[in-house]
Amino acid sequence: MTLQEYENEILKLKKERNAIILAHYYQESPIQDLADFVGDSLELSRKAASTTADVIVFCGVHFMAETAKILNPHKPVLLPDLLAGCSLSDGTPPAQFKKFREEHPDHLAITYINCSAEVKALSDIICTSSNAEKIVSQIPKDQKILFSPDKNLGAFINKKTGRNMTLWNGSCIVHETFSERKLIGLQLEHPDAELIAHPECEDHILARAEFIGSTSMLLKYVQTSPKQKFIVGTEYGIVHQMEKSTTGKTFLPLPPEANCACNECPHMKRNTLEKLYLCMKNMHPQIEMSAELLERARKPIDRMLAMS
Ligand code: 13P
Ligand code: SF4
Numbered sequence: 012m013t014l015q016e017y018e019n020e021i022l023k024l025k026k027e028r029n030a031i032i033l034a035h036y037y038q039e040s041p042i043q044d045l046a047d048f049v050g051d052s053l054e055l056s057r058k059a060a061s062t063t064a065d066v067i068v069f070c071g072v073h074f075m076a077e078t079a080k081i082l083n084p085h086k087p088v089l090l091p092d093l094l095a096g097c098s099l100s101d102g103t104p105p106a107q108f109k110k111f112r113e114e115h116p117d118h119l120a121i122t123y124i125n126c127s128a129e130v131k132a133l134s135d136i137i138c139t140s141s142n143a144e145k146i147v148s149q150i151p152k153d154q155k156i157l158f159s160p161d162k163n164l165g166a167f168i169n170k171k172t173g174r175n176m177t178l179w180n181g182s183c184i185v186h187e188t189f190s191e192r193k194l195i196g197l198q199l200e201h202p203d204a205e206l207i208a209h210p211e212c213e214d215h216i217l218a219r220a221e222f223i224g225s226t227s228m229l230l231k232y233v234q235t236s237p238k239q240k241f242i243v244g245t246e247y248g249i250v251h252q253m254e255k256s257t258t259g260k261t262f263l264p265l266p267p268e269a270n271c272a273c274n275e276c277p278h279m280k281r282n283t284l285e286k287l288y289l290c291m292k293n294m295h296p297q298i299e300m301s302a303e304l305l306e307r308a309r310k311p312i313d314r315m316l317a318m319s
Contacts, residue, residue, distance in 0.1 A: 014041060017284045021045055024291040030089075031064035032287075033079065035071035036226045037248035037279035042070045042287060049252060051227035052078075052124050053139040053319065059083060060316065068291060072278045073298075074100045077128045080298040081312055084305045091286035093296040095278045097125050098184040099211075103160040105129035108179075111157065115177060118155040121147060122311070125183075126160055128300055132307035134159075135314070140210050141225035142319035143168050147176070149318055163187070167210040167217060185246050185276045186211035188267035194219060197242055197263060204263060207232055208244030216244055216265070233257060246276045 012020070018041070025032060033055050034046035043049050048058050052075060059067060059079035067088045069076035074097055076090040108130050112120055122134035123143070131137055138146045147168050150156060156174065158165035160181030169176055189212055198204065198219075207229050208220040217223055222232045226249050233241055233253050243250055244265040253262050267273035290296060300308075 012285075012288075014284065017288050018045060021284070021288050021291060024288070025068075028066045028291065028294075029064055030066035030068050030291065031058075031062050032068045032070060033058055035075060035248075035279065036230070036252055037246040037276050038070045038282060039248070039280060039284075040251045041284050042282060043248075043251055045284075045287075046070060051139065051141055051225045053141045053225070054227055055079070056082065056124070056139070056312070057316070066294075068287070069298075070282050070287060071095070072097045072100075072276075074125055074127060076298050077300070077308075078124060078131075078312060080300065081128060081131070081305055081308045084302070087294060088298040089290045089294065090296060090298060091283070091290045092281040095281040097278055099123065099125040099160045099181050100127050100130075102181045103127070103130050103179065105133060108159065109133055111159070111179065115155070115157055118157040118177065119150060120157045120159065121150070121176070122159050123161050123164060124312075124315075128304055128308040130159070131311055132304060134311045136318065137311045137315040138319075139225065139315075140164060141228055142315065143210075144171050146315065146318050147172050147174060161211055163213055163217075164210045166214060167223065182213075183211045185274060186244075187213055188269070188271075188273040189213070189216050189244055189265045190268035191215050191219070193266040193268070194242065194244075197266070201240055201242070201263065203238075204240040204242050204261075205236070205238050206242045206244055206265070208265070209246075212244050220244060229253075230256070233260060233262070246279065247274050248276075248279065 080088040156176040158176040159179030165178040
């Protein structure tokens, strides 16, 4: 089928099934263009919590679709490729996380949404990159906190809030590849460009950024900034919306150290238009989990939604 034929079929199926297509900014551009809503993790969770559609089609990675299912236990939640994982989630096995908690019995566990449902169920409060600071700030100063799984986001929030949260040793394979050496070269070549970065980047990159925020916050920043040129320190898929919603602005990808396409999330890019079409046609693959896990994982997500 041609691109146009896939798009037509997907829109037809969307109507027939009364489905909503939710997409993250790191999805390939044709998927973002077809989606009913494109957003960051927090916005996608809120949208999943409020939708009246009968079927949720989630174009993102597994933990995001799982969150949509936890918020909609009675609705089918489709994910075009069930193997669309995340290095942060995959690097946090529930048994090891449970042990981590047991080793720190007096700590509250605030956990980044990039984790499995099992890890969510073992956590006290979930957060995303756009509400982590707000959530941590609401916790009494004398309460010790475990922050998992992203050590870079955790260190960034420690700095912002003056806390000393104990961090799980996890990181994102995309955001940790950015090269400070190449960044400096790019800044010399483009002295008028501003670096904007996602808090999953390492500290030496964040230290050079004009603005740090979630994907949606980065998008809003370039839309409202009087600057014309930006070096984008996050997965390059976000540039599609940046280019669509601004005129005459230039977006330069922050290069990884190796000569590779490592600033593309290989998990996010597992979803394709063809797989999106097939999952809507076959109503498969779907996110499945036990009622017991759904219930346990929901509590810390509800706490996040109430606090943010
Ligand atoms: P956002 O919530 O900022 O969209 O981040 C999600 C993510 O996976 C970043 O790598
Ligand atoms: Fe996970 Fe990193 Fe991909 Fe985001 S970019 S989904 S944190 S692997």
